Amino acid sequence: METNPTAKASGGRQRAAKHIAIVTMGVKLGNETRGYTRFRFLAELLVREGFEVDLITSSFQHWEKAQRDCANACYRGLPYRIVFIDEPGYTRNLDLGRIRSHRVAAKNLRAHFERTAGTYDLIYAEIPPNDVARTCAEAAEAQRIPFVADINDLWPEAMRMVVNIPVISDVAFYPFKRDARRVYQLLSGAVGTSDEYAARPAQDRQRPYPCATVYVGNDLAAFDAGAQAHESEVNKPEGVIWTTYAGTLGASYDVETLIAAAALLEQDRREKGNNAYLPAIRVQVLGDGPDRAKLQEQASTLDAPVDFRGYLDYEHMAAYLCASDIVVNSLVRTAVQSIVTKIGDYLASGNPMINTGSSTEFRAKVSADGFGVNVEAGNPQALADEIAKLAGHSSLRKIMGAKGRAVAEREFDQPHSYRKIVDLLRTLL
The missing domain is CATH 3.40.50.2000 (Glycogen Phosphorylase B;)
Structure with a gap:
Protein backbone atom coordinates (compact mmCIF):
# COMPACT_ATOMS: atom_id res chain seq x y z
CA MET A 1 0.00 0.00 0.00
CA ASN A 218 20.54 10.72 17.71
CA ASP A 219 19.87 14.23 16.48
CA LEU A 220 21.65 16.29 19.13
CA ALA A 221 19.73 19.44 18.27
CA ALA A 222 16.42 17.60 18.86
CA PHE A 223 17.74 16.05 22.09
CA ASP A 224 18.87 19.41 23.44
CA ALA A 225 15.64 21.13 22.42
CA GLY A 226 13.54 18.46 24.12
CA ALA A 227 15.60 18.60 27.31
CA GLN A 228 15.35 22.39 27.47
CA ALA A 229 11.62 22.49 26.71
CA HIS A 230 10.75 20.06 29.53
CA GLU A 231 13.45 20.90 32.07
CA SER A 232 10.97 22.63 34.40
CA GLU A 233 8.73 19.53 34.48
CA VAL A 234 11.40 17.34 36.08
CA ASN A 235 11.09 17.53 39.85
CA LYS A 236 14.39 16.48 41.36
CA PRO A 237 14.91 16.90 45.11
CA GLU A 238 17.95 18.91 46.15
CA GLY A 239 20.97 16.92 47.27
CA VAL A 240 19.80 13.63 45.75
CA ILE A 241 21.95 11.86 43.19
CA TRP A 242 19.97 10.38 40.31
CA THR A 243 21.37 7.26 38.67
CA THR A 244 19.34 6.59 35.55
CA TYR A 245 18.59 3.72 33.19
CA ALA A 246 16.60 4.32 30.00
CA GLY A 247 15.32 1.59 27.73
CA THR A 248 13.48 -1.70 27.56
CA LEU A 249 12.67 -3.70 30.68
CA GLY A 250 13.34 -7.11 29.18
CA ALA A 251 15.62 -10.11 28.98
CA SER A 252 18.80 -8.45 27.70
CA TYR A 253 18.79 -5.51 30.08
CA ASP A 254 19.92 -6.06 33.65
CA VAL A 255 17.82 -3.63 35.66
CA GLU A 256 17.55 -6.27 38.40
CA THR A 257 21.20 -5.82 39.37
CA LEU A 258 20.79 -2.03 39.32
CA ILE A 259 17.87 -2.28 41.75
CA ALA A 260 19.89 -4.59 44.03
CA ALA A 261 22.78 -2.11 43.95
CA ALA A 262 20.41 0.73 44.89
CA ALA A 263 19.20 -1.30 47.87
CA LEU A 264 22.79 -1.90 49.02
CA LEU A 265 23.61 1.80 48.79
CA GLU A 266 20.54 2.79 50.75
CA GLN A 267 21.27 0.19 53.42
CA ASP A 268 24.87 1.44 53.68
CA ARG A 269 23.72 5.06 53.98
CA ARG A 270 21.28 4.23 56.75
CA GLU A 271 23.79 2.13 58.70
CA LYS A 272 26.61 4.68 58.52
CA GLY A 273 24.44 7.69 59.11
CA ASN A 274 26.61 10.71 59.94
CA ASN A 275 29.79 8.66 60.28
CA ALA A 276 30.52 8.77 56.57
CA TYR A 277 29.47 10.98 53.71
CA LEU A 278 27.28 9.28 51.17
CA PRO A 279 24.60 11.32 49.44
CA ALA A 280 21.10 9.98 49.00
CA ILE A 281 20.96 8.05 45.74
CA ARG A 282 17.81 7.23 43.80
CA VAL A 283 17.61 5.14 40.68
CA GLN A 284 15.39 6.41 37.88
CA VAL A 285 14.05 3.79 35.46
CA LEU A 286 12.79 5.29 32.22
CA GLY A 287 11.01 2.78 30.04
CA ASP A 288 8.65 -0.14 29.95
CA GLY A 289 8.66 -3.79 29.00
CA PRO A 290 7.62 -7.32 29.93
CA ASP A 291 9.71 -7.38 33.14
CA ARG A 292 8.34 -4.18 34.66
CA ALA A 293 5.98 -5.81 37.18
CA LYS A 294 8.69 -8.22 38.36
CA LEU A 295 11.20 -5.39 38.76
CA GLN A 296 8.75 -3.22 40.68
CA GLU A 297 8.08 -6.12 43.02
CA GLN A 298 11.82 -6.59 43.55
CA ALA A 299 12.29 -2.90 44.36
CA SER A 300 9.42 -3.04 46.84
CA THR A 301 10.71 -6.19 48.52
CA LEU A 302 14.22 -4.76 48.92
CA ASP A 303 12.90 -1.31 49.88
CA ALA A 304 15.18 0.06 47.16
CA PRO A 305 15.08 3.77 46.28
CA VAL A 306 13.88 3.31 42.70
CA ASP A 307 11.38 5.36 40.70
CA PHE A 308 9.72 3.73 37.71
CA ARG A 309 8.81 6.54 35.34
CA GLY A 310 7.34 4.31 32.64
CA TYR A 311 7.60 5.00 28.94
CA LEU A 312 8.44 8.65 28.23
CA ASP A 313 8.37 10.38 24.88
CA TYR A 314 11.78 11.32 23.55
CA GLU A 315 11.69 14.95 24.69
CA HIS A 316 10.78 14.09 28.29
CA MET A 317 13.33 11.28 28.37
CA ALA A 318 15.99 13.79 27.30
CA ALA A 319 14.97 16.11 30.12
CA TYR A 320 15.24 13.32 32.71
CA LEU A 321 18.63 12.20 31.42
CA CYS A 322 20.00 15.74 31.58
CA ALA A 323 18.66 16.17 35.12
CA SER A 324 20.44 12.99 36.21
CA ASP A 325 23.96 12.67 37.60
CA ILE A 326 24.96 9.18 36.41
CA VAL A 327 23.66 7.01 33.57
CA VAL A 328 23.85 3.22 33.44
CA ASN A 329 24.12 1.03 30.35
CA SER A 330 22.89 -2.09 32.11
CA LEU A 331 23.10 -5.37 30.22
CA VAL A 332 23.17 -8.98 31.38
CA ARG A 333 26.44 -10.88 31.04
CA THR A 334 25.22 -12.98 28.09
CA ALA A 335 23.77 -10.10 26.08
CA VAL A 336 25.22 -9.99 22.57
CA GLN A 337 24.30 -6.34 22.00
CA SER A 338 27.28 -4.22 21.07
CA ILE A 339 26.51 -0.48 21.04
CA VAL A 340 22.81 -0.10 21.81
CA THR A 341 20.43 2.64 20.70
CA LYS A 342 20.40 4.61 23.95
CA ILE A 343 24.19 5.17 24.06
CA GLY A 344 23.88 8.33 21.98
CA ASP A 345 21.30 9.75 24.40
CA TYR A 346 23.35 8.80 27.46
CA LEU A 347 26.40 10.56 26.04
CA ALA A 348 24.37 13.59 24.96
CA SER A 349 23.21 14.10 28.56
CA GLY A 350 26.73 15.07 29.63
CA ASN A 351 26.78 12.55 32.48
CA PRO A 352 29.30 9.81 33.30
CA MET A 353 28.30 6.32 32.21
CA ILE A 354 28.59 3.04 34.06
CA ASN A 355 28.65 0.19 31.56
CA THR A 356 27.90 -3.42 32.48
CA GLY A 357 27.72 -4.63 28.88
CA SER A 358 30.15 -7.37 27.90
CA SER A 359 30.91 -6.12 24.37
CA THR A 360 34.69 -5.99 24.04
CA GLU A 361 34.37 -3.19 21.51
CA PHE A 362 32.25 -0.94 23.70
CA ARG A 363 34.16 -1.66 26.93
CA ALA A 364 37.34 -0.60 25.13
CA LYS A 365 35.61 2.56 23.94
CA VAL A 366 34.41 3.46 27.43
CA SER A 367 37.98 3.21 28.72
CA ALA A 368 39.74 4.83 25.76
CA ASP A 369 37.36 7.79 25.46
CA GLY A 370 37.18 8.29 29.23
CA PHE A 371 33.44 8.97 29.53
CA GLY A 372 32.73 6.28 32.13
CA VAL A 373 33.69 3.03 33.81
CA ASN A 374 33.11 -0.64 33.09
CA VAL A 375 31.66 -2.90 35.78
CA GLU A 376 31.26 -6.65 35.86
CA ALA A 377 27.76 -7.63 34.81
CA GLY A 378 25.46 -9.16 37.43
CA ASN A 379 27.48 -7.95 40.43
CA PRO A 380 25.34 -5.64 42.63
CA GLN A 381 28.16 -4.80 45.04
CA ALA A 382 30.60 -3.83 42.28
CA LEU A 383 27.92 -1.67 40.66
CA ALA A 384 27.04 -0.08 44.01
CA ASP A 385 30.72 0.72 44.64
CA GLU A 386 31.08 2.54 41.33
CA ILE A 387 27.86 4.47 41.82
CA ALA A 388 29.03 5.52 45.29
CA LYS A 389 32.42 6.60 43.92
CA LEU A 390 30.88 8.81 41.24
CA ALA A 391 28.17 10.11 43.56
CA GLY A 392 30.84 11.39 45.95
CA HIS A 393 33.03 13.09 43.32
CA SER A 394 31.24 15.85 41.42
CA SER A 395 34.44 16.93 39.65
CA LEU A 396 34.99 13.41 38.28
CA ARG A 397 31.38 13.35 37.07
CA LYS A 398 31.89 16.65 35.25
CA ILE A 399 35.10 15.50 33.56
CA MET A 400 33.62 12.20 32.38
CA GLY A 401 30.36 13.85 31.37
CA ALA A 402 32.16 16.47 29.28
CA LYS A 403 34.15 13.75 27.51
CA GLY A 404 30.94 11.85 26.80
CA ARG A 405 29.25 14.91 25.35
CA ALA A 406 32.24 15.51 23.08
CA VAL A 407 32.01 11.90 21.80
CA ALA A 408 28.28 12.39 21.19
CA GLU A 409 28.95 15.48 19.09
CA ARG A 410 31.77 13.85 17.17
CA GLU A 411 30.47 10.34 16.54
CA PHE A 412 26.75 10.01 17.42
CA ASP A 413 25.11 13.15 15.98
Whole structure:
Protein backbone atom coordinates (compact mmCIF):
# COMPACT_ATOMS: atom_id res chain seq x y z
CA MET A 1 0.00 0.00 0.00
CA GLU A 2 1.57 3.27 -1.08
CA THR A 3 1.00 6.67 0.48
CA ASN A 4 1.63 9.89 -1.41
CA PRO A 5 0.29 8.78 -4.82
CA THR A 6 1.64 11.95 -6.40
CA ALA A 7 5.21 10.74 -5.88
CA LYS A 8 7.14 9.82 -9.01
CA ALA A 9 6.00 6.49 -10.43
CA SER A 10 7.97 3.41 -11.42
CA GLY A 11 8.70 1.73 -14.71
CA GLY A 12 11.06 2.74 -17.46
CA ARG A 13 10.61 6.50 -17.02
CA GLN A 14 13.85 8.44 -17.10
CA ARG A 15 14.80 9.91 -13.74
CA ALA A 16 17.42 12.51 -12.95
CA ALA A 17 17.62 11.30 -9.34
CA LYS A 18 18.66 7.83 -8.25
CA HIS A 19 15.75 6.00 -6.60
CA ILE A 20 16.50 4.23 -3.32
CA ALA A 21 14.29 1.81 -1.39
CA ILE A 22 14.85 1.88 2.38
CA VAL A 23 13.27 -1.15 4.05
CA THR A 24 12.63 -1.32 7.80
CA MET A 25 9.96 -3.15 9.77
CA GLY A 26 10.40 -0.86 12.78
CA VAL A 27 10.28 2.92 12.46
CA LYS A 28 8.45 5.79 14.12
CA LEU A 29 6.45 7.74 11.53
CA GLY A 30 4.10 10.68 11.41
CA ASN A 31 2.52 11.46 14.77
CA GLU A 32 3.48 8.12 16.35
CA THR A 33 5.03 8.37 19.81
CA ARG A 34 7.09 5.14 19.96
CA GLY A 35 9.78 3.70 17.81
CA TYR A 36 13.19 4.24 16.27
CA THR A 37 13.95 7.15 13.96
CA ARG A 38 17.19 5.88 12.32
CA PHE A 39 15.64 5.04 8.96
CA ARG A 40 13.27 7.99 8.87
CA PHE A 41 16.20 10.33 9.42
CA LEU A 42 18.19 8.51 6.74
CA ALA A 43 15.30 8.88 4.29
CA GLU A 44 15.11 12.62 4.98
CA LEU A 45 18.87 12.99 4.62
CA LEU A 46 18.98 11.12 1.30
CA VAL A 47 16.20 13.29 -0.11
CA ARG A 48 18.16 16.40 0.88
CA GLU A 49 21.16 14.88 -0.89
CA GLY A 50 19.19 14.64 -4.13
CA PHE A 51 17.91 11.05 -4.07
CA GLU A 52 14.36 9.87 -4.60
CA VAL A 53 13.36 7.66 -1.67
CA ASP A 54 10.68 5.11 -0.88
CA LEU A 55 10.57 4.23 2.81
CA ILE A 56 9.09 0.73 2.85
CA THR A 57 7.79 -0.48 6.19
CA SER A 58 5.15 -2.58 7.88
CA SER A 59 1.46 -1.86 8.27
CA PHE A 60 1.99 -3.10 11.85
CA GLN A 61 3.45 -0.75 14.47
CA HIS A 62 5.90 -2.86 16.47
CA TRP A 63 5.95 -0.78 19.66
CA GLU A 64 2.20 -0.22 19.88
CA LYS A 65 1.49 -3.82 18.80
CA ALA A 66 -1.30 -2.48 16.61
CA GLN A 67 -2.11 -1.95 12.95
CA ARG A 68 -1.47 1.50 11.55
CA ASP A 69 -4.18 3.55 9.91
CA CYS A 70 -2.26 3.68 6.65
CA ALA A 71 -4.64 6.27 5.20
CA ASN A 72 -3.86 8.76 7.99
CA ALA A 73 -2.86 12.17 6.68
CA CYS A 74 0.28 12.14 8.86
CA TYR A 75 1.86 9.67 6.43
CA ARG A 76 1.32 11.92 3.41
CA GLY A 77 2.96 15.03 2.04
CA LEU A 78 6.43 13.94 3.14
CA PRO A 79 9.65 14.48 1.16
CA TYR A 80 9.83 10.70 0.67
CA ARG A 81 7.10 8.20 -0.19
CA ILE A 82 5.95 5.68 2.41
CA VAL A 83 5.05 2.21 1.17
CA PHE A 84 3.24 0.02 3.70
CA ILE A 85 3.67 -3.74 3.42
CA ASP A 86 0.77 -5.73 4.87
CA GLU A 87 1.74 -7.69 7.98
CA PRO A 88 -0.69 -9.49 10.33
CA GLY A 89 1.17 -8.51 13.51
CA TYR A 90 1.94 -10.20 16.83
CA THR A 91 1.55 -9.64 20.57
CA ARG A 92 4.99 -10.52 21.95
CA ASN A 93 8.53 -9.59 20.94
CA LEU A 94 9.77 -13.16 20.93
CA ASP A 95 7.29 -15.86 20.01
CA LEU A 96 6.08 -17.91 17.05
CA GLY A 97 3.50 -15.27 16.20
CA ARG A 98 6.23 -12.74 15.42
CA ILE A 99 8.11 -15.26 13.28
CA ARG A 100 4.96 -16.03 11.29
CA SER A 101 4.15 -12.34 10.96
CA HIS A 102 7.58 -11.51 9.54
CA ARG A 103 7.27 -14.42 7.13
CA VAL A 104 4.05 -12.95 5.73
CA ALA A 105 5.64 -9.51 5.53
CA ALA A 106 8.60 -10.98 3.61
CA LYS A 107 6.23 -12.66 1.15
CA ASN A 108 4.28 -9.44 0.57
CA LEU A 109 7.51 -7.48 0.23
CA ARG A 110 8.72 -9.89 -2.45
CA ALA A 111 5.50 -9.24 -4.38
CA HIS A 112 6.09 -5.48 -4.08
CA PHE A 113 9.57 -5.75 -5.59
CA GLU A 114 8.24 -7.95 -8.40
CA ARG A 115 5.52 -5.39 -9.22
CA THR A 116 7.98 -2.51 -9.19
CA ALA A 117 10.91 -4.14 -10.98
CA GLY A 118 13.00 -1.43 -12.62
CA THR A 119 11.94 1.25 -10.15
CA TYR A 120 14.86 1.21 -7.76
CA ASP A 121 18.55 1.82 -8.29
CA LEU A 122 19.55 0.48 -4.86
CA ILE A 123 17.89 -1.33 -1.95
CA TYR A 124 18.91 -0.51 1.62
CA ALA A 125 17.46 -2.76 4.33
CA GLU A 126 17.93 -3.46 8.00
CA ILE A 127 18.70 -6.90 9.36
CA PRO A 128 17.01 -8.34 11.41
CA PRO A 129 14.34 -9.45 10.52
CA ASN A 130 16.49 -11.91 8.59
CA ASP A 131 13.83 -13.20 6.21
CA VAL A 132 12.77 -9.68 5.27
CA ALA A 133 16.39 -8.71 4.62
CA ARG A 134 16.87 -11.86 2.53
CA THR A 135 13.90 -10.88 0.37
CA CYS A 136 15.56 -7.51 -0.23
CA ALA A 137 18.92 -9.07 -1.05
CA GLU A 138 17.42 -11.52 -3.52
CA ALA A 139 15.28 -8.83 -5.16
CA ALA A 140 18.39 -6.69 -5.65
CA GLU A 141 20.26 -9.66 -7.10
CA ALA A 142 17.43 -10.40 -9.54
CA GLN A 143 17.30 -6.77 -10.65
CA ARG A 144 21.09 -6.43 -10.75
CA ILE A 145 21.20 -3.43 -8.44
CA PRO A 146 23.26 -2.87 -5.27
CA PHE A 147 21.99 -4.09 -1.92
CA VAL A 148 23.19 -2.63 1.39
CA ALA A 149 22.45 -4.30 4.72
CA ASP A 150 22.11 -2.16 7.85
CA ILE A 151 23.13 -4.58 10.60
CA ASN A 152 21.71 -3.51 13.95
CA ASP A 153 21.44 -6.87 15.74
CA LEU A 154 22.58 -10.44 15.28
CA TRP A 155 19.95 -13.14 14.88
CA PRO A 156 20.03 -15.97 15.90
CA GLU A 157 22.94 -15.10 18.22
CA ALA A 158 20.79 -12.77 20.32
CA MET A 159 17.98 -15.34 20.52
CA ARG A 160 20.26 -17.89 22.12
CA MET A 161 20.48 -15.64 25.14
CA VAL A 162 16.80 -16.33 25.82
CA VAL A 163 16.50 -19.90 24.52
CA ASN A 164 19.68 -21.97 24.46
CA ILE A 165 18.82 -25.66 24.53
CA PRO A 166 21.37 -27.99 22.93
CA VAL A 167 20.27 -29.42 19.57
CA ILE A 168 16.73 -27.97 19.91
CA SER A 169 17.98 -24.39 19.60
CA ASP A 170 20.19 -25.36 16.67
CA VAL A 171 17.19 -26.75 14.81
CA ALA A 172 14.81 -23.95 15.79
CA PHE A 173 17.22 -21.17 14.86
CA TYR A 174 18.56 -22.68 11.66
CA PRO A 175 16.23 -20.63 9.39
CA PHE A 176 17.55 -17.40 10.91
CA LYS A 177 21.14 -18.53 10.41
CA ARG A 178 20.41 -19.59 6.83
CA ASP A 179 18.73 -16.29 5.94
CA ALA A 180 21.50 -14.21 7.56
CA ARG A 181 24.16 -16.13 5.64
CA ARG A 182 22.31 -15.51 2.37
CA VAL A 183 22.03 -11.78 3.14
CA TYR A 184 25.72 -11.51 3.98
CA GLN A 185 26.74 -13.37 0.83
CA LEU A 186 24.63 -11.20 -1.47
CA LEU A 187 25.23 -7.74 -0.03
CA SER A 188 27.11 -5.08 -2.01
CA GLY A 189 27.95 -3.12 1.12
CA ALA A 190 27.25 -3.11 4.85
CA VAL A 191 26.53 -0.53 7.49
CA GLY A 192 26.92 -1.71 11.08
CA THR A 193 25.80 -0.03 14.28
CA SER A 194 29.16 -1.18 15.68
CA ASP A 195 32.49 -2.32 14.26
CA GLU A 196 31.57 -5.88 15.28
CA TYR A 197 28.33 -5.77 13.31
CA ALA A 198 29.91 -4.15 10.25
CA ALA A 199 32.51 -6.94 10.16
CA ARG A 200 30.04 -9.80 10.74
CA PRO A 201 29.32 -10.60 7.02
CA ALA A 202 32.99 -11.52 6.49
CA GLN A 203 32.39 -14.75 8.40
CA ASP A 204 30.04 -15.97 5.67
CA ARG A 205 31.76 -14.75 2.52
CA GLN A 206 35.20 -14.58 0.97
CA ARG A 207 34.77 -11.51 -1.23
CA PRO A 208 35.60 -8.18 0.43
CA TYR A 209 32.86 -5.58 0.68
CA PRO A 210 32.74 -1.86 1.47
CA CYS A 211 31.42 -1.15 4.94
CA ALA A 212 30.97 1.64 7.46
CA THR A 213 30.27 1.80 11.17
CA VAL A 214 27.50 4.29 11.89
CA TYR A 215 26.15 4.26 15.43
CA VAL A 216 22.38 4.54 15.81
CA GLY A 217 23.00 7.88 17.49
CA ASN A 218 20.54 10.72 17.71
CA ASP A 219 19.87 14.23 16.48
CA LEU A 220 21.65 16.29 19.13
CA ALA A 221 19.73 19.44 18.27
CA ALA A 222 16.42 17.60 18.86
CA PHE A 223 17.74 16.05 22.09
CA ASP A 224 18.87 19.41 23.44
CA ALA A 225 15.64 21.13 22.42
CA GLY A 226 13.54 18.46 24.12
CA ALA A 227 15.60 18.60 27.31
CA GLN A 228 15.35 22.39 27.47
CA ALA A 229 11.62 22.49 26.71
CA HIS A 230 10.75 20.06 29.53
CA GLU A 231 13.45 20.90 32.07
CA SER A 232 10.97 22.63 34.40
CA GLU A 233 8.73 19.53 34.48
CA VAL A 234 11.40 17.34 36.08
CA ASN A 235 11.09 17.53 39.85
CA LYS A 236 14.39 16.48 41.36
CA PRO A 237 14.91 16.90 45.11
CA GLU A 238 17.95 18.91 46.15
CA GLY A 239 20.97 16.92 47.27
CA VAL A 240 19.80 13.63 45.75
CA ILE A 241 21.95 11.86 43.19
CA TRP A 242 19.97 10.38 40.31
CA THR A 243 21.37 7.26 38.67
CA THR A 244 19.34 6.59 35.55
CA TYR A 245 18.59 3.72 33.19
CA ALA A 246 16.60 4.32 30.00
CA GLY A 247 15.32 1.59 27.73
CA THR A 248 13.48 -1.70 27.56
CA LEU A 249 12.67 -3.70 30.68
CA GLY A 250 13.34 -7.11 29.18
CA ALA A 251 15.62 -10.11 28.98
CA SER A 252 18.80 -8.45 27.70
CA TYR A 253 18.79 -5.51 30.08
CA ASP A 254 19.92 -6.06 33.65
CA VAL A 255 17.82 -3.63 35.66
CA GLU A 256 17.55 -6.27 38.40
CA THR A 257 21.20 -5.82 39.37
CA LEU A 258 20.79 -2.03 39.32
CA ILE A 259 17.87 -2.28 41.75
CA ALA A 260 19.89 -4.59 44.03
CA ALA A 261 22.78 -2.11 43.95
CA ALA A 262 20.41 0.73 44.89
CA ALA A 263 19.20 -1.30 47.87
CA LEU A 264 22.79 -1.90 49.02
CA LEU A 265 23.61 1.80 48.79
CA GLU A 266 20.54 2.79 50.75
CA GLN A 267 21.27 0.19 53.42
CA ASP A 268 24.87 1.44 53.68
CA ARG A 269 23.72 5.06 53.98
CA ARG A 270 21.28 4.23 56.75
CA GLU A 271 23.79 2.13 58.70
CA LYS A 272 26.61 4.68 58.52
CA GLY A 273 24.44 7.69 59.11
CA ASN A 274 26.61 10.71 59.94
CA ASN A 275 29.79 8.66 60.28
CA ALA A 276 30.52 8.77 56.57
CA TYR A 277 29.47 10.98 53.71
CA LEU A 278 27.28 9.28 51.17
CA PRO A 279 24.60 11.32 49.44
CA ALA A 280 21.10 9.98 49.00
CA ILE A 281 20.96 8.05 45.74
CA ARG A 282 17.81 7.23 43.80
CA VAL A 283 17.61 5.14 40.68
CA GLN A 284 15.39 6.41 37.88
CA VAL A 285 14.05 3.79 35.46
CA LEU A 286 12.79 5.29 32.22
CA GLY A 287 11.01 2.78 30.04
CA ASP A 288 8.65 -0.14 29.95
CA GLY A 289 8.66 -3.79 29.00
CA PRO A 290 7.62 -7.32 29.93
CA ASP A 291 9.71 -7.38 33.14
CA ARG A 292 8.34 -4.18 34.66
CA ALA A 293 5.98 -5.81 37.18
CA LYS A 294 8.69 -8.22 38.36
CA LEU A 295 11.20 -5.39 38.76
CA GLN A 296 8.75 -3.22 40.68
CA GLU A 297 8.08 -6.12 43.02
CA GLN A 298 11.82 -6.59 43.55
CA ALA A 299 12.29 -2.90 44.36
CA SER A 300 9.42 -3.04 46.84
CA THR A 301 10.71 -6.19 48.52
CA LEU A 302 14.22 -4.76 48.92
CA ASP A 303 12.90 -1.31 49.88
CA ALA A 304 15.18 0.06 47.16
CA PRO A 305 15.08 3.77 46.28
CA VAL A 306 13.88 3.31 42.70
CA ASP A 307 11.38 5.36 40.70
CA PHE A 308 9.72 3.73 37.71
CA ARG A 309 8.81 6.54 35.34
CA GLY A 310 7.34 4.31 32.64
CA TYR A 311 7.60 5.00 28.94
CA LEU A 312 8.44 8.65 28.23
CA ASP A 313 8.37 10.38 24.88
CA TYR A 314 11.78 11.32 23.55
CA GLU A 315 11.69 14.95 24.69
CA HIS A 316 10.78 14.09 28.29
CA MET A 317 13.33 11.28 28.37
CA ALA A 318 15.99 13.79 27.30
CA ALA A 319 14.97 16.11 30.12
CA TYR A 320 15.24 13.32 32.71
CA LEU A 321 18.63 12.20 31.42
CA CYS A 322 20.00 15.74 31.58
CA ALA A 323 18.66 16.17 35.12
CA SER A 324 20.44 12.99 36.21
CA ASP A 325 23.96 12.67 37.60
CA ILE A 326 24.96 9.18 36.41
CA VAL A 327 23.66 7.01 33.57
CA VAL A 328 23.85 3.22 33.44
CA ASN A 329 24.12 1.03 30.35
CA SER A 330 22.89 -2.09 32.11
CA LEU A 331 23.10 -5.37 30.22
CA VAL A 332 23.17 -8.98 31.38
CA ARG A 333 26.44 -10.88 31.04
CA THR A 334 25.22 -12.98 28.09
CA ALA A 335 23.77 -10.10 26.08
CA VAL A 336 25.22 -9.99 22.57
CA GLN A 337 24.30 -6.34 22.00
CA SER A 338 27.28 -4.22 21.07
CA ILE A 339 26.51 -0.48 21.04
CA VAL A 340 22.81 -0.10 21.81
CA THR A 341 20.43 2.64 20.70
CA LYS A 342 20.40 4.61 23.95
CA ILE A 343 24.19 5.17 24.06
CA GLY A 344 23.88 8.33 21.98
CA ASP A 345 21.30 9.75 24.40
CA TYR A 346 23.35 8.80 27.46
CA LEU A 347 26.40 10.56 26.04
CA ALA A 348 24.37 13.59 24.96
CA SER A 349 23.21 14.10 28.56
CA GLY A 350 26.73 15.07 29.63
CA ASN A 351 26.78 12.55 32.48
CA PRO A 352 29.30 9.81 33.30
CA MET A 353 28.30 6.32 32.21
CA ILE A 354 28.59 3.04 34.06
CA ASN A 355 28.65 0.19 31.56
CA THR A 356 27.90 -3.42 32.48
CA GLY A 357 27.72 -4.63 28.88
CA SER A 358 30.15 -7.37 27.90
CA SER A 359 30.91 -6.12 24.37
CA THR A 360 34.69 -5.99 24.04
CA GLU A 361 34.37 -3.19 21.51
CA PHE A 362 32.25 -0.94 23.70
CA ARG A 363 34.16 -1.66 26.93
CA ALA A 364 37.34 -0.60 25.13
CA LYS A 365 35.61 2.56 23.94
CA VAL A 366 34.41 3.46 27.43
CA SER A 367 37.98 3.21 28.72
CA ALA A 368 39.74 4.83 25.76
CA ASP A 369 37.36 7.79 25.46
CA GLY A 370 37.18 8.29 29.23
CA PHE A 371 33.44 8.97 29.53
CA GLY A 372 32.73 6.28 32.13
CA VAL A 373 33.69 3.03 33.81
CA ASN A 374 33.11 -0.64 33.09
CA VAL A 375 31.66 -2.90 35.78
CA GLU A 376 31.26 -6.65 35.86
CA ALA A 377 27.76 -7.63 34.81
CA GLY A 378 25.46 -9.16 37.43
CA ASN A 379 27.48 -7.95 40.43
CA PRO A 380 25.34 -5.64 42.63
CA GLN A 381 28.16 -4.80 45.04
CA ALA A 382 30.60 -3.83 42.28
CA LEU A 383 27.92 -1.67 40.66
CA ALA A 384 27.04 -0.08 44.01
CA ASP A 385 30.72 0.72 44.64
CA GLU A 386 31.08 2.54 41.33
CA ILE A 387 27.86 4.47 41.82
CA ALA A 388 29.03 5.52 45.29
CA LYS A 389 32.42 6.60 43.92
CA LEU A 390 30.88 8.81 41.24
CA ALA A 391 28.17 10.11 43.56
CA GLY A 392 30.84 11.39 45.95
CA HIS A 393 33.03 13.09 43.32
CA SER A 394 31.24 15.85 41.42
CA SER A 395 34.44 16.93 39.65
CA LEU A 396 34.99 13.41 38.28
CA ARG A 397 31.38 13.35 37.07
CA LYS A 398 31.89 16.65 35.25
CA ILE A 399 35.10 15.50 33.56
CA MET A 400 33.62 12.20 32.38
CA GLY A 401 30.36 13.85 31.37
CA ALA A 402 32.16 16.47 29.28
CA LYS A 403 34.15 13.75 27.51
CA GLY A 404 30.94 11.85 26.80
CA ARG A 405 29.25 14.91 25.35
CA ALA A 406 32.24 15.51 23.08
CA VAL A 407 32.01 11.90 21.80
CA ALA A 408 28.28 12.39 21.19
CA GLU A 409 28.95 15.48 19.09
CA ARG A 410 31.77 13.85 17.17
CA GLU A 411 30.47 10.34 16.54
CA PHE A 412 26.75 10.01 17.42
CA ASP A 413 25.11 13.15 15.98
CA GLN A 414 23.09 11.84 13.05
CA PRO A 415 23.31 14.90 10.75
CA HIS A 416 27.09 14.48 10.85
CA SER A 417 27.66 10.75 11.32
CA TYR A 418 25.08 9.54 8.78
CA ARG A 419 27.00 11.17 5.95
CA LYS A 420 29.10 7.99 5.97
CA ILE A 421 26.03 6.14 4.70
CA VAL A 422 25.43 8.70 1.96
CA ASP A 423 29.06 8.42 0.84
CA LEU A 424 28.84 4.60 0.76
CA LEU A 425 25.67 4.66 -1.35
CA ARG A 426 27.14 7.18 -3.78
CA THR A 427 30.16 4.91 -4.23
CA LEU A 428 27.96 1.87 -4.98
CA LEU A 429 25.79 3.85 -7.38
